[in-house]
Amino acid sequence: MVDLGELEPADVSVQLYAGTITASGSIGDAAPLTMEHSKQMAPGRHLYVGRVDCKTSGRHGFAVRVLPGNPDMASPFEPGLILWN
Numbered sequence: 001m002v003d004l005g006e007l008e009p010a011d012v013s014v015q016l017y018a019g020t021i022t023a024s025g026s027i028g029d030a031a032p033l034t035m036e037h038s039k040q041m042a043p044g045r046h047l048y049v050g051r052v053d054c055k056t057s058g059r060h061g062f063a064v065r066v067l068p069g070n071p072d073m074a075s076p077f078e079p080g081l082i083l084w085n
Helices: none
Strands: 012-021 027-034 036-042 045-049 060-068
Touching: 027 060
Parallel strands: none
Antiparallel strands: 012 027, 012 060, 036 045
16 A cells, blocks of 8 residues: 555656575565556555566565656656655
8 A cells, every 4th residue: 555645656666675584684586576567445545556476485575655647758767766665
């Protein structure tokens, strides 16, 4: 669930950043997976869904990040507006 406030789902891209857990406890060999907007749960609160296929055994971890989704931007990383959680 993501609280977007006044933003619309089309204004952002919600990604699941998932991979194996390294010996130091960080996520290694990670790959972003764009999650799909499922439905609005309440005003400003939206449910996103995604699926991670684990192809190896062992410890795995994930983080969720919200990026700007405006198609007019050259890159979503440009303005420094990424939120990790």
